[in-house]
Amino acid sequence: MDSDSSSVSSNESQAEAEQESDLTAVVEFLVASGHFFQVISPANGVDDDDYYKTKPDRSKLKRDTTILDNSEISLATKQASGHIHAIPKRRPTNVVNMINARQEGMFGSTTFTRGDKCRISNERLPKRMRMLDSFDSKAFCGVYSQDGDRFLVAAQDRLIRLYDCKNGFFKRSAVIKAKDVGWSILDTAFSPDGNCVAYSSWSENIHILKLNDSIDQNEPVQVTLQLLPEERRFCIFSLVFSADGNEVLGGANDGNLYVYDRTLNRRTLKINSHSADVNTVAFADSSSQILYSGGDDGFCKVWDRRTLNERKPVPVGVLAGHVDGITYIDSRGDGRHFISNSKDQTIKLWDIRKFSSKDAQIEANKELFRFEWDYRWQKVPRKLIHGRSKLQGDTSLMTYRGHLVLQTLIRCHFSPAFTTGQSFIITGCATGQALVYDTLTGEIVKEYDGHVCCVRDVAWHPYRSEIVTTSWDNSIRCWSHDYEASCQSGGDLDDGGDGDAGDLDSIARQPLRRSKRLAEKRSNSAAQASSTTRSGQNAIHKCFRGCKWQSGFSRFGMKLILEESIS
Secondary structure, rough: OOHHHHHHHHHHHHHHHHHHHHHHHHHHHHHHHOOOOOOOOOOOOOHHHHOOOOOOOHOOOOOOHHHHOOOOOHHHHHHHHHOOOOOOOOOOOHHHHHHHHHHOOHHHHHOOOHHHHHHHOOOOOHHHHEEEEEOOOOOEEEEEEEOOOOOEEEEEEOEEEEEEEOOOOEEEEEEEOOOOOOOOOOEEEEOOOOEEEEEEEEOOOOEEEEOOOOOOOOOOHHHEEEEOOOOOOEEEEEEEEEEOOOEEEEEEOOOOOEEOOOOOOOEEEEEEEOOOOOEEEEOOOOOOOOOEEEEEEOOOOEEEHHOOOOOOOOEEEOOOOOOEEEEEEOOOOOOOEEEEEEEEOOEEEEEEOOOOOOOHHHHOOOOOOHOOOOOOOEEEEEHHOOOOOOOOOOOOOOOEEEOOHHHHHHHOEEEOOHOOOOOEEEEEEEOOOOEEOOOOOOOOEEOOOOOOOOOEEEOOOOEEEEEEEEEEOEEEEEEOOOHHHHHHOOEEEHOOOOOOHHHHHHHOOOOOOOOOOHHHHHHHHHHHHHHHHHHHHHHHHHHHOOOOOOOOHHHHHHHHHHHHOOO
């Protein structure tokens, strides 16, 4: 009797275990496919009101700029963006007055400084949206080449799409099928010369596309970089090229950093760096000697390759302050500062000359295990949204709050130095937005709405006022300031795409909730105004032909002068 009872009990336990295993498999599938979002209830004994369901009330967010105001990066950013000049004289702040002063020879010069141009550009952030392309699956990565002539999109359908965007018009130039892809392509990177693309997935290898070594652009030469990991289930979550393009740095789910030398054709470095997944890696500057890494252990670490011992790797320093895993790191490029995005719903700005103490690391590690939630499907704990008091020993210069990090490793970036002086930080958001923070104040200066699902990646063109958002709603969208450019992209896309990008683009440009009569009236008014403007400009040029252009008349040709001054 006891034997039969134990046998029945054993069979029931086995059945329950199999059922639980099946349920786990179903949950993992739903999470991976994006159909299972914020449905699971919080842990037992925790009130559902302790978790956020939608985007937070950003008006209540607290910002402390005390440390940042007295930092080196504050001064450098103000100089680069035209708020501080070498000549300590008062300069006009209004764009019209700046143009007038330039015509008069502002402070001994008839040209704008780079800071002046950045200041004007920062007043005209991209604001008009157009649909670039749509797909049949989630878009994961969207990145410009360093010269801004190419744009790349990687999606869950295992395809890498390349676009030619030299003149602001996106024309699909190639659709490449990736090799050895598990679940999705997770990260991509252009080489510095733009001739190669690296991509990674749930695979033991990194793959390189040689874009210029094949007659057929849709089938470029693909080279496999073997990393030879010890883990059977392996993934490179983040990768980046060195400044000379000869090396590829990657961060993996086994807690290691990998460096592959393309000239030697082998892995040259393996660093046991974090106690959990390494979600992001970056080079500090063009020397490619200083490395940054961030992991699910909540720490950002700094490594110097010149002093590394692979058997006993010791970081130069550790930066503690986040209370959850790091999703992305972006270097400012000066070898001293970087930003980190985290699952604790914050971005932090760091100076690597100010490391955290051992006590601070212990405190941060305790906080990491205080929140029992999974960002892939659960709601955000309310305490994370409103912001906790700063951890003791947190050496970050600034903390930025207002975006949501859920479902995936959402990226953040500094705005380009050439057009903005790195005055802003842009990030994706789980609400379907892209947010732009003022680097020096922490204020949200721009919210880009348009997607209906998580925006995983954002890319700001290095030389144009243009932003591309990559979303899990199977689309990429472009934001620019100039309306005419915004109305010209759909026709440039290849008709053989996965989605009807041309039709989507025309729909995006149509006025919403306006009658045909009102639209025609506005169109006629705009045409009449344009005709009047041209007549006025012609009259001015006729009256003052052969005369020196006077500052008092510059505002009549405002659009022409402004465009010339920024270019």
